[in-house]
Amino acid sequence: MVKIATYASHSALQILKGAKDEGFETIAFGKSRVRPLYTKYFPVADYFLEGEYPEEELLKLDAIVIPTGSFVAHLGIELVERMRVPYFGNKKVLRWESDRNLERKWLEEAKLKLPRVYEDPDEIDAPVIVKPHGAKGGRGYFIAKDSRDFWEKAERFLGIKDKEDLKSVQIQEYIVGVPVYPHYFYSKIREELELMSIDRRYESNVDAIGRIPSKDQLELDLDVTYTVIGNIPIVLRESLLMDVIEAGERVVKASEKLMGGLWGPFCLEGVFTPDLNFVVFEISARIVAGTNLFINGSPYTWLKYGEPMSTGRRIAREIKIAIEEDKLDEVVT
Template sequence: MKVSTYASHSALQILKGAKEEGFETVAFGKARVKPLYTKYFPVADYFIEGSYPEEELLSLDAVVIPTGSFVAHLGVELVEKMRVPYYGNKEVLRWESDRTLERRWLERAKLRLPRVYEDPDDIDGPVIVKPHGAKGGKGYFLAKSPEDFWEKAKRLGIRDKDSLGGIQIQEYVLGVPVYPHYFYSKLNHELELMSIDRRYESNVDAIGRIPAEEQLDLGLSTNYTVIGNIPIVLRESLLMDVIEAGERVVEAAEELMGGLWGPFCLEGVFTEELEFVVFEISARIVAGTNPFVHGSPYSWLRYDYPVSTGRRIAMELRQAEDEERLDEILT
């Protein structure tokens, strides 16, 4: 068995982790990035050009590790039909990519969620508008009133209420952005807190460096496209809040879609009242784990050697292979 993934997002970490566990590795994607994975950072034993070279992957006896880029690039429908063994539960994809289903899932987990506005004309305070799917923050914008919403929505091609189906309008909750990364082992029935990050976003973080008066003069509009990630070590008294939230998400997934296993991330904020408000779930490895290729303070507390989220995936695959239980974690 070889470990493969799409050459983007968190592929470097996934492939390095797989090699650390003794697997041969396969990257596939655009020809331009081949040197990144074979020369500059030699983590791929094989590189195949193509967005999803199914026959080549099957011939190599490869397992695909999904990332946000892979799912966004191929689309949920193609991923659901792929014949190459896939690490994780494909049923989760539709629940993650549709914000209505996603909210139902998080409500079942009894998390504190922002209010959602069905009608833009009901907006009575700051909101953040998000397109469906994993797009790395692309297309997000803030609005403060119905008039402000309709003016800014034009950039997404939204001009009337009949074209609102591809977005969700959420209450904008003031707080510190926090993105805890989890790993749930289906083999061991255990949840692990792997690491925590916050995102560095363009151009909203750049605008924050400009005095407010000048921001108004320049007429700047915010954008939330993710450029990179910054590690966070959370206040210790808040750790049980994020761990219990993760446990409830796993329990709800078992009830709704047959389970969630492997890496996932809850995206939210801690308010000044120290309440963890969750606005989204990424039900796969997130790029926020990339600062922790050598492990995090949390993985060091659990293991006596460096364990990234990418390596933790490979550890699960190795255990399943050794115990002849691959059918339990591959779909």
């Protein structure tokens, strides 16, 4: 009997709760310290396995692993690509997601509005945000106002001293607007895109600086950082919904051409400008932690399903449908 498994971090609580709601037995695996979180305080795991990836035990339990940002970050892409336990989703998207140059090619193929990217820091002529490659939860991001500011902060925050080290980062134009993170689910079985929910992130210390008077900010000479601490729900103006839905549709279509498809959960990370343009700066091709706000569902899933439907539960339902229709091999790799 198939069981749903995931790494004990990130969005594991809702993944396992959703799986149990769909009738699956569940497995959490990870550090022993967090066992009580998933078995006692929030009893969503029927099994808890110690270790970052106990492959043999997962195979014996007939598990399907649901990837999260923590899982990929801890194990690394190479190990995930080699893993023998069935994996929900297309592993090929991992390299496209984690390499910002490939990610840029993907988003350009989808014909989304994108911020300018600076290849040469000495050409910076407007505020930029600098991002290391990979899923790091905002760690290492910083703002630079010009070339000199970039080089000072690049060395201080990331140890970058010359242009040979720039392969590890992308330098993006900083877009002023409201950060918006729509969460999608693409059903390979039904060939249908769903808008699951939307959030924005609460980041340290950029979201806390506003509590300090401006004159004190200047005196303190604070550096802005973007480490994600939590998430805040958003319901968009109804007139903007087609913008985010069409963006999601184009990303799925582009993925079919570039890497054989994107299915399951994903998130476009972007900004709505004052002119109401949706500018996308990043994609997370898996479940994101912002979906944790909606374990009992969102306004959008309620409109579609009329019952509590988290992204975690939607994953489990897709697997359930695939099993019932003898199409499981189409959704796991």
